[in-house]
Amino acid sequence: MLISKKMAALAAGDATIRRMFEEGRQMKAALGAENVFDFSIGNPDVPPPPAFHEALTKVVAENSPGLHNYLPNSGWPVVRAKIAEYLIATMGDGLANPFGPEHIVMTCGAGGALNLAFKTLLDPGDEVITPRPYFMEYGNYVDNHSGRLVSAEPGPDFRLNVPAIAVAITPATRAVLINSPHNPTGVIYTAEELAALGAALKEASARFGRPILLVADEPYRKLAYGGRTVPPVFPHYAYAVAATSYSKDLSLPGERLGYAAINPDMPEADRADLFDALNTANRILGYVGGPALMQRVVAELQGVSVDVSLYERRRDLMVEGLRSAGYTLTVPDGAFYLFPQSPLADDQAFVAKLKEERILAAPGVLFEQPGYFRLCYCADESSIKNALPGFARALAACA
């Protein structure tokens, strides 16, 4: 065989997901895309905000010399300085030190930032703990760098379950990975939950004589509803890194731009080691500071995001419709996912039933949480309204 054993196993796992999406594609081809209700993938359908196109047009028209040159491995210093300013304004409270360019590493999306973090932290066999359910790529990101993802039981309503994480920590634990607002549940962790996690990690780090890194995956930070803000991890634990991107809040997932931010309160020697290592990883993984032009554009858009109320109206419509139909679910506070209970214990069987109603969803097993299914409301309101009778019929058929 040409490809490696490791990749053959991975690609075989992917084949299942591909088959699922391929069936959806075939269904759309056969019935017309408007007659298929696709809630299976988190591909933002809300266009980028108008300010984005203005900024892009301006940067392109200026055509400044060296615009497309190699960047420093961390990305343009002037862009990182703008991001640092924004982080001071939005996450600076409770920190002893201000963010600066030396805390920011630009990379290819939040996925790139997470790969950097794990490349930097993991020797073969080292462990990363994350609560269930979790974004299906986490296991791959950790495995890319010879690590092992260990999952921990969530709390009720998928709240952060600190004791379950604490008990999973071993001498091989190098990082704990959390995600808030959370994919697939939409949960936002409270400051109190983060403080408890910080205390547990501090205790475990002291016990094992080596810091455990808290990695906060935050691509949905700006997608919070009801005027909520997402509590940052940094005031609660010095050894923390946040990964984010412009994929969801500016609807630019194809542009592959994001960054890793290091806690400015991390002890300086470790911060410098980590920053250098993230830079090395950024170079040798081929991201090399992330795409150049788009950095100049987003530099001017630090406070900007898509109209979150669009997603919030969809959430309300979907939550109300599904609850009326008899589904059991927790109301998400952010991101654009719902994670209802599957009426059948076998969530894949229920997802197949939904498909009979021309509804595409993702089974909970993909998130290591069987008995649930994920709906992504990257679909317009009429599509949501038109899908509701099908959801009701599918549930009734399981009774």
Next chain:
Amino acid sequence: MLISKKMAALAAGDATIRRMFEEGRQMKAALGAENVFDFSIGNPDVPPPPAFHEALTKVVAENSPGLHNYLPNSGWPVVRAKIAEYLIATMGDGLANPFGPEHIVMTCGAGGALNLAFKTLLDPGDEVITPRPYFMEYGNYVDNHSGRLVSAEPGPDFRLNVPAIAVAITPATRAVLINSPHNPTGVIYTAEELAALGAALKEASARFGRPILLVADEPYRKLAYGGRTVPPVFPHYAYAVAATSYSKDLSLPGERLGYAAINPDMPEADRADLFDALNTANRILGYVGGPALMQRVVAELQGVSVDVSLYERRRDLMVEGLRSAGYTLTVPDGAFYLFPQSPLADDQAFVAKLKEERILAAPGVLFEQPGYFRLCYCADESSIKNALPGFARALAACA
């Protein structure tokens, strides 16, 4: 320690290079950038061709719906179809099958494409053979995926030494990596050399009962001098992949866009396995089809490149100047590097001597080829002319 043992070792190795470049930066700050002759880094200084800015402006003005959305893991099909057309026109001779979108995977630069190839091929401990000297990142790209880079003796004048490669092949060999036009020597491999390599790989693959992949790193393909074209690898060996980018030929290294092209003559089952695996790797490494906007732009620029005669004039100026001063070197046929013999056996000591003349160069040891040094002529003609007396003095000082 926070970071991994593996990364600490890597970052320590990097510190030497960083120190070297840091000294250069300090020298420029102290003496003025115009008084330092920097031939140390391959950062193209020739601006992108005018057609690039026109195409970029057009794509941005059109602002087509979904322009910045998630792409398929291989990149936009329409872009891959344009590339396939270009490959048919420029590399199609001698192939039984035409290129199509199913042979192209868009990624983040040629570095991304090489990472994809190794991610796809390597189980822990598997080997990749490359001739010396070689681009310093090759070892890192292979090591990223738990493989081991094995170097092979070059031929006279750094020509392809097929027997040296053949003898290095073991049951653990999964790939042979070549680079033409070559960094750091500027050598272009002939069709005859490639045919000999193809025959050797065919024989070894048959002997070990498993295909060895030929990976051709070709970011300098369009930078060939004297009207030369670079012979493609594909007619000579079915199990071949080419990695390339728009970094050098369109001067867009910061935009992180390139692709991997699979030989259309590869047996179909293996082609399909490899394509699927490259797609999986592209997703889980976070490249996800490469930056979206820039793909639309380069789709229209398949035959376009910077004015190669600019680089050719610099080559001539530098070769003539250095030879007149008494340096021994092979005339490069492509890329933008010179690799002269170091007058001192210790190339690092000679690079330090050049620094006294305000000339920045890279020592051969960085390319696993001590006794030489690399000069990159990404610097204007006046800078080259003004540096020549310093080169002469440094050589004289070693006599």
